[in-house]
Amino acid sequence: MAVSIKESVALVTGANRGIGRAFVDELLARGARKVYAGARRPESLATLVDEYGDRVVPLRLDVTSAAEVDQAAALAGDVDVLVNNAGVATDATLIHSDALDGLRHELEVNVLGLLRVTQAFTPALRRNGPGAIVNLASVASFANFFMFPTYSASKAAVHSLTQALRVVFAGDDIVVTAVYPGPVDTDMAEAIPFEKTPPDTIARMVLDGVEAGEETVLPDPMSKEMGGAYYSDPRGLEDQVAQMAAEFSRQAAN
Ligand SMILES: NC(=O)c1ccc[n+]([C@@H]2O[C@H](COP(=O)([O-])OP(=O)(O)OC[C@H]3O[C@@H](n4cnc5c(N)ncnc54)[C@H](OP(=O)(O)O)[C@@H]3O)[C@@H](O)[C@H]2O)c1
Numbered sequence: 001m002a003v004s005i006k007e008s009v010a011l012v013t014g015a016n017r018g019i020g021r022a023f024v025d026e027l028l029a030r031g032a033r034k035v036y037a038g039a040r041r042p043e044s045l046a047t048l049v050d051e052y053g054d055r056v057v058p059l060r061l062d063v064t065s066a067a068e069v070d071q072a073a074a075l076a077g078d079v080d081v082l083v084n085n086a087g088v089a090t091d092a093t094l095i096h097s098d099a100l101d102g103l104r105h106e107l108e109v110n111v112l113g114l115l116r117v118t119q120a121f122t123p124a125l126r127r128n129g130p131g132a133i134v135n136l137a138s139v140a141s142f143a144n145f146f147m148f149p150t151y152s153a154s155k156a157a158v159h160s161l162t163q164a165l166r167v168v169f170a171g172d173d174i175v176v177t178a179v180y181p182g183p184v185d186t187d188m189a190e191a192i193p194f195e196k197t198p199p200d201t202i203a204r205m206v207l208d209g210v211e212a213g214e215e216t217v218l219p220d221p222m223s224k225e226m227g228g229a230y231y232s233d234p235r236g237l238e239d240q241v242a243q244m245a246a247e248f249s250r251q252a253a254n
Helices: 018-029 042-055 066-075 098-128 149-168 199-211 221-232 234-253
Strands: 009-012 034-039 056-060 081-084 131-136 174-179
Touching: 009 018, 018 034, 018 042, 018 081, 018 199, 034 042, 034 066, 042 056, 056 066, 066 098, 081 098, 098 131, 098 149, 131 149, 131 199, 149 174, 174 199, 221 234
Parallel strands: 009 034, 009 081, 034 056, 081 131, 131 174
Antiparallel strands: none
């Protein structure tokens, strides 16, 4: 089902920087009527408001706070496009105790936060459709990147929940799209020594996909390669990523 961004009303979580900020720019460039920009600290949205005026509505929205999510849903009842972008990545090492804290934090934000926001906005999305839900997964959803083992587990959960959400919304005019980027040039990927895609390219590819009704978006070369391998040879992909991780560890040690 194709979804037009023109005249849509969108909500982007984690809109103050990185890929989220790029989504706000791209949604407005395509003619969205209004974008609710969610951020833990609304003051971090000042430059967006300066640039776009009342086409951007700042929302205090920590996705781990049920109270803030409920308040956002009450304020933004006209949303028809939801972009679940907010995310965190820790560098917890699996065999050390920090992995428990790292995984807990990543699950709270990346998984429970995504689900909490989606639940809260389901009545509005159903009322206002046709529309879209966009979930930021990762190439780390397809195979566990040993450098970010707990993050990878959280993004595998995003992939799995997105499949379930497609079933939930199958009878509605709502396309549920998962995005699987490789490294993107944002704060999150600052320390990653791979080629990175600019965040505005990701936003453009994703909204092209949404407008074409695509449920899976592989927005960059690594994403296309790993996505292809995942669907044709998942065990082979696991070995390939393990070799990449070993090479990464060797380089980091030198
Ligand atoms: N960068 C990559 O290489 C890459 C690759 C694949 C997928 N992704 C995914 O793309 C999404 C955006 O990542 P990014 O690269 O733009 O990361 P980023 O530059 O680190 O930005 C993360 C955003 O999430 C927000 N956030 C963190 N915790 C939050 C919470 N509890 N409630 C609401 N917002 C919260 C941050 O807000 P504050 O400013 O308040 O911290 C910030 O706006 C994430 O889901 C990430 O996993 C990124």
